[in-house]
Amino acid sequence: MTSDPERSREFDASLFGWRYEAGDEEIYGGYVTAFVDGAPVAGMMKNDPASGNPDVWSTYLRVEDIAAAAEAVMAAGGKVMMPPMEVPGQGHMAMFIDAGGAVVGAWQFGGHTGFQLKGEPGAPFWHELHTREYAHQVKFYEDVSSWDTSVMSDSEDFRYTTLKSGDGSRAGIIDASFIFRRVLSNGQIYFGVADADAVVETAVSLGAQVIHAAEDSTFGRMATLADPAGAVFKIDQA
Structure with missing residues (x-):
């Protein structure tokens, strides 16, 4: 929107x-x-x-x-x-x-069957729910969408559950209560990119705001941006 x-x-x-x-x-x-x-x-x-x-x-x-x-x-x-x-x-x-x-x-x-490319540069890479009610939210999606969930991590500083597991995983739910104390539950979308740093540089030149600078992670080099109108999204150089 x-x-x-x-x-x-x-x-x-x-x-x-x-x-x-x-x-x-x-x-x-x-x-x-x-x-x-x-x-x-x-x-x-x-x-x-x-x-x-x-x-x-x-x-x-x-x-x-x-x-x-x-x-x-x-x-x-x-x-x-x-x-x-x-x-x-x-x-x-x-x-x-x-x-x-x-x-x-x-x-x-119906005639429209969703996005048809995943993980490639410019295509959706991952979908993620940040929540302060982690266990409650996991159960909600298990009940409503019949999600086959898999616990990826359950340590005090990183609780994460995925829809399916391994290479077949499709989305994740993260316990964000210890990360974002005042942020309400919200969905996050990652788009694949070939060069995260170059994309951040281009985005800033076009008026975007850097929420989280590009940094390496276990799952690729990631950054969080807000476009000129404030819509937040993430990028991932896998």
């Missing part, structure tokens, strides 16, 4: 090499799909400043039955932020607030 679609398109094209395809304005409200090497990797939609909502990236989880997913969210202590709706010719979507207060989307496949 971006309050300045044109600037966002230019910014992300400079960082990730994205190319774009806009949907019919009357049907899809100006929704834009981003591509890398011909594969869809992300989407953009106008964020009305009057809504009071910040510019933000969102993860959508695939569901088989969007109405059943909404019922499961409410039964597990979450809320329906945007009720299930049909996107003509593409599928069905909804937005939920999970039991810890984080916003997450849901998508029931």
Whole structure:
């Protein structure tokens, strides 16, 4: 969701090499799909400043039955932020607030079957939930989405659970209560890059803010950035 679609398109094209395809304005409200090497990797939609909502990236989880997913969210202590709706010719979507207060989307496949490239430069690399209610959130996603979870770490300073495990893992939940004392639960999206330092330099030159400078980790060289409108995202040079 971006309050300045044109600037966002230019910014992300400079960082990730994205190319774009806009949907019919009357049907899809100006929704834009981003591509890398011909594969869809992300989407953009106008964020009305009057809504009071910040510019933000969102993860959508695939569901088989969007109405059943909404019922499961409410039964597990979450809320329906945007009720299930049909996107003509593409599928069905909804937005939920999970039991810890984080916003997450849901998508029931139709003509649109999600991003088609993973881990490559410019494509989604990882999806992560930062939460102050770790055990509660893990159970929420196990109950609502039938996640097959795996505990990657359970030490006092690093608690982390993944959806599936090893090379088949798809997303993670981290206990952020000891890292970000005052931050509410929120989702984080990582995009793959070929050179993290070069991407950070380009982003700053285009008006981005560095939240966490590029540094090496067990999982690659990572950085956290906020684009010129404040939408936060992460990059990973694996």
